[in-house]
Amino acid sequence: MVQQTVLERGAHGIGVLLSEEAPHGHQALGGTVLPTNLGLGATFDPQGVQEAEAAVAAELAASGIHIALVSGLDIARDPRWGRCEECFGEDPLMAARMCEAIVTGMQGEHRSKVGHGGVAVVLKHLAAQGEAVGGRNGQSAVLGPHDLHEIHLPPVAAGVRAGALGFMAAYNDIDSVPCCANPWLLKDYLRDQLGFDGIVMADGLAVDRLEDMAGSIPAAGRAALLAGVDVSLWDEGFTRLEEYTDDEQVVAAVDTALRRVLELKAMFGLLPEDGADTAAIAMPSADAIAQATADGREQAKRMAREAITLINDGQSAATLDDIRSVIADAQAGPVIVAGPFADDFGCFLGDYTAPLPADEQSSVYRQLVARLGEDRVLLAAKPSDAPADQWARASTVVFVCGSTSERSYDSEFDDNGAAKAVTEYGATCGEGVDLSDIRLPWRQDDMLGEVAALTTAPIVSVAVCGRAHVLTDVLERSAVTIWAGYAGQYGPQAVADVLVDGADMSGRLPVTLPAYPAAIPVRYNDRQSAAHVYKDAAEPILRGFGYGAGSLAAVTFSEMHADTQSHPGEVLVQVTAHADDHGAAGAVNLFAHVSGGRRIPRLAMLVDSVYMDLNAGERRDIAFHVPCDRLRDVGDGQVQVTCTLDGDSTHTVTATLPGEY
Amino acid sequence: MVQQTVLERGAHGIGVLLSEEAPHGHQALGGTVLPTNLGLGATFDPQGVQEAEAAVAAELAASGIHIALVSGLDIARDPRWGRCEECFGEDPLMAARMCEAIVTGMQGEHRSKVGHGGVAVVLKHLAAQGEAVGGRNGQSAVLGPHDLHEIHLPPVAAGVRAGALGFMAAYNDIDSVPCCANPWLLKDYLRDQLGFDGIVMADGLAVDRLEDMAGSIPAAGRAALLAGVDVSLWDEGFTRLEEYTDDEQVVAAVDTALRRVLELKAMFGLLPEDGADTAAIAMPSADAIAQATADGREQAKRMAREAITLINDGQSAATLDDIRSVIADAQAGPVIVAGPFADDFGCFLGDYTAPLPADEQSSVYRQLVARLGEDRVLLAAKPSDAPADQWARASTVVFVCGSTSERSYDSEFDDNGAAKAVTEYGATCGEGVDLSDIRLPWRQDDMLGEVAALTTAPIVSVAVCGRAHVLTDVLERSAVTIWAGYAGQYGPQAVADVLVDGADMSGRLPVTLPAYPAAIPVRYNDRQSAAHVYKDAAEPILRGFGYGAGSLAAVTFSEMHADTQSHPGEVLVQVTAHADDHGAAGAVNLFAHVSGGRRIPRLAMLVDSVYMDLNAGERRDIAFHVPCDRLRDVGDGQVQVTCTLDGDSTHTVTATLPGEY
Secondary structure, eight states: OHHHHHHHHSSSOOOOOOEEEOTTBOOSTTOOBOOOHHHHHHHTOHHHHHHHHHHHHHHHHHTTOOEEEEEOSOOOOOTTOGGGGGSSOSOHHHHHHHHHHHHHHHHOGGGTTBTTTBOEEEEEEESOGGGBGGGOTTSOBOOOHHHIIIIISHHHHHHHHHTOOEEEEOSSEETTEEGGGOHIIIIIIIIIITOOOSEEEEOTTTTGGGHHHHSSHHHHHHHHHHHTOOBOSSOHHHHTGGGGTTOHHHHHHHHHHHHHHHHHHHHTTOSOOTTOSSOOOOOOOHHHHHHHHHHHHHHHHHHHHHHOEEEEOSSSSSOHHHHHHHHHOTTSOOEEEESTTTTOSGGGTOTTOOOOOGGGOOOHHHHHHHHHOTTTEEEESSGGGSOHHHHHHOSEEEEEEEOOOOOOTTOEEOTTSOEEEOOTTSOOSSTTOBOSOOBOTTTHHHHHHHHHHHOOSOEEEEEEOSSOOBOHHHHHHOSEEEEOTTOOTTHHHHHHHHHTSOOOOOOOOSSOEESSSSSOOOOTTOSSOOTTTBTTBSOOEEEOTTOOOSGGGGOEEEEEEEESSSSTTEEEEEEEEEOOTTOEEEEEEEEEEEESSSSOOOSOEEEEEEEEEEOTTOEEEEEEEEEHHHHHTTOOSSOEEEEEETTEEEEEEEEEOSSOO | OHHHHHHHHSSSOOOOOOEEEOBTBOOSTTOOBOOOHHHHHHHTOHHHHHHHHHHHHHHHHHTTOOEEEEEOSOOOOOTTOGGGGGSSOSOHHHHHHHHHHHHHHHHOGGGTTBTTTBOEEEEEEESOGGGBGGGOTTSOBOOOHHHIIIIISHHHHHHHHHTOOEEEEOSSEETTEEGGGOHIIIIIIIIIITOOOSEEEEOTTTTGGGHHHHSSHHHHHHHHHHHTOOBOSSOSTGGGGGGGTTOHHHHHHHHHHHHHHHHHHHHTTOSOOTTOSSOOOOOOOHHHHHHHHHHHHHHHHHHHHHHOEEEEOSSSSSOHHHHHHHHHOTTSOOEEEESTTTTOSGGGTOTTOOOOOGGGOOOHHHHHHHHHOTTTEEEESSGGGSOHHHHHHOSEEEEEEEOOOOOOTTOEEOTTSOEEEOOTTSOOSSTTOBOSOOBOGGGHHHHHHHHHHHOOSOEEEEEEOSSOOBOHHHHHHOSEEEEOTTOOTTHHHHHHHHHTTOOOOOOOOSSOEESSSSSOOOOTTOSSOOTTTBTTBSOOEEEOTTOOOSGGGGOEEEEEEEESSSSTTEEEEEEEEEOOTTOEEEEEEEEEEEESSSSOOOSOEEEEEEEEEEOTTOEEEEEEEEEHHHHHTTOOSSOEEEEEETTEEEEEEEEEOSSOO
16 A cells, blocks of 8 residues: 555655564564574574575565565674674674575575565664673663674674675764764775675664754754765654755765665666656565465474574483473373463564464463373463472473563553563563663572472473573573573474474574673673682673584584695684484584784684584584684784684694784 | 892892882881772862872882882773772773872972982873773773773873873783783873883783783783883793894884883982992981871871762751761760671771781771760671660661771782682672672671661661672661771771761762662763663662762852853863852862764763862852863864753853864
């Protein structure tokens, strides 16, 4: 209707560009809900993400949408930030590969699907929003140019290389200069250095937020335009640019922005062609939407499975295998599903998600009932929901804890749609829901303590988290802990697949889990270890970035060696993987520590990651390609690099890069 | 003995430069202990600090010392950092004025006292150590060049302007480049831009800490030397520079460093003169030391008094005046002195302090006994130390809480002297004592709750703090709260002066006090307000920077106006102060908010501060001089500045700076 109205009534017969939020799937009624990026990040599977995003793009295109606004650039640097769920994690290389996957999936190789079953991608947010002081959304990103380049710009560069047609300038400032009025960022870096040729859109109302800095709303619009913003979102500032019709700089910049938008419209056939008065635009068909949606659901299911991560097993008398046997034993006592999210669906979905139809909604409790029967499964969201004798008879407790970004209809929202105020048992994550205290909300640690006191049955905790909550108590009190970071609409199924059907877990933690609430931030790629620094928090890391105790943990590696000679410009690291008799799937990560430069090296950097699927007993050689440029950017003298497999110091190889930079 | 031995046995008859730690007074047996910088910062009285540091310098010089290593450059940016106590606070302008005061006080105007009753100052630490990620000592300072210049370099520039003869390069890196191997910082900025001509000393073992970066210990020494370090402290790296005798760059840099050290020695007459074989050096005299020490004690007493800050009064039925009346009333019930520091002396002294003679030690309890008599004062460090009936009879409770940097003899220390491990009731502040949890240690909030439950008497809490602890519960449970941030060896006397003798409190908070433990950092000069950002910490500031409810709170101000024309290059803001019939002493602070630039302006910046002492009923005109350069550095377009007195929005004046930058 919008498109037809504009075509009929517009002066030039030009169609309108329709954009949709797509931070993790198609965020509209009936749309496919992928895991949030923090869930996708746990897959370490860019190829899988590319296929999933291609399906989402097909769904969007079938619905008449041209532009997808997709999170991907943000790096999770502080767990207090409510938008950590929109980050692929804390690692820049993995975020870069995922952004490449998004763009290639949605736009096709070399933009081949733009206007042909795909959509244009606007990657957000440019840049460094995750570095905001104290994890405070949209506040100052306090960092210097070197960290900016190493941590936050790699996904930007990857997005441009893949052909992204748009970038969204972020709310925050970087070292005092707001991203929406930062000519270095939006012009010198993005266009001149990277060669970007698409549109720059400002985040919602971000231009008007410059009023205090610029002195007035029109001056805010002018500052953003001249710095390189082509399109604003809801702002008054851009609508008042006509006040500058005598300002040649402004007129020229408006012309440039307009040209960019028209070029984008042309890609979608929104301009009249061959002498026609109006553009000829195909309207959405219900069949095409239904087919695309069905494909999208399959992808969502697959990515949910890959996102599930085993973060603790074997530290207690009962292992996951033991617990699976008990759950499978129809004669064993009941399985009690406990915790605030025991029968919750919304917690898996993340922010920006529209309600799903009732027949697509589920929960861990409902999935277990469906597979084990009503008699075997009891629900006790609160400990008091089940009587003491039931707790005593339980064979297993599944404690579903974490946080949720689900908005309720009585939530208050800010002008730009971010959540404003939350109430008890309201949203505890998502945009506008920063938390100072990153322990599990609503005293869930205490609740788990009460559960543990009521039963001797082993506890499997399922942590549904959009940020790196402190799970110290959870790990201590549970025989097994599973991280299910906002796994999307098939999250409950994926959890049940693991518990009931023995599905392997290939996920790895995309963020470092802190052990203490205020000994933060801790990131695997910091330059100094935080261990033994705080006198009240000697070991502030509970689980490191990349940790995953799933099937890959049983793969053995051998014959690791490095070769700096045969491939100019890269270090080639090779290793042989050998699966046990179960086979294994997941990513093998290579980390490097660089020495010999003029900068304090990071403790480690992820330098390559290979996703593999090994059959039972299979041996396979894996090759990691590490560009020397990346290492030399860190150490700019005679550089020595130590490569380590998955943080396991028994698989390490050291090489000296040839030549001096 | 050292000096004589070197003179007698050295090859060239050159004396040795003796240096002493002087972060807050003369840190040696018998030395004068001033308030730590966080205490001195609360005075907002640079002139007072100058006089106090002059007395300390005289004491050092009388003892044969040439170089004082003095904290002053560090800015308190994160309360988790154990060295916050060494900062003058969170404001760069006040730190700059204090550094100027240190240098002028210790070296004299234009270095006139160097070698003539004063000492050479090595200001530490260069630079941005307070910006370390997570408040972790010596770890990466994550910030950009603009913040570096605005927040951390003003005290450096002020120190050079005042003639400082030395700077100590810090442990941390800034955006990956370690301060000890940062040629921009140590050469381009310090020497070329500022014109510094003294010595650069590396912090203890800081050079050797570069081993991982540089590849080896000798390479670490070379990197530091070539970047501009002249003198290292305990490092092996510098002792192995002889391995580079063929390296022309190294040889030239050693020559330069040596020349700088010899120039400094010449200032103290440590070189042989007039054809003599050895330098003629006057040896310390006991009389001179005694005289200097007596002067130092007077200064320490004065600064302790000025440091005491009233941070809560009048929110409860009993005001400070009421409580003073009760304390003065010999017929009233006993005064119970409670809390872990009720009878403690060390807590007032700060880190780096040598033990004082027994006859100089005191405590709040002992001071109250001395003034009120043993019968009126009871000690109950723990609530259970006094029986219930005594609590019931109490007329007043003085709760002495906070943290302490006192090291015990069983403390473990790191190679460089920093505290390594602390035990229950051990040090909770100081170098090497970073805390993740900034609530009062040892559950003092709970202890105060127990006290409040035992008595109906009004509670005066005295917070002895070296960092911005969370005092939310303290303020809520106490009728009156006094901040006594490590007020030095006369801290107990100063507290008793206030409680018993009705002394005025002129102090102001040198740091923002957070309301919640993890809603940090919050600084008055952040660019965005943290209010209503964290969903679990709506108002994260308990008390703002500059807050002080002492005698100045009763001064009325009128006729505030701004003048941008008559003094080229500055905004002149004038206001009339009118004291009530008690008179008032303390600093009046002028804050500015700038609009019209290309950077997000800070919420406020302290732009001038005038210390005044008003007689009863006195009216006085105060002039604030605000250099336009400082404002234009923030807003580089058409700049409008709004000046506000002491954060009180009723005293505000707005001016537009002439011209465009």
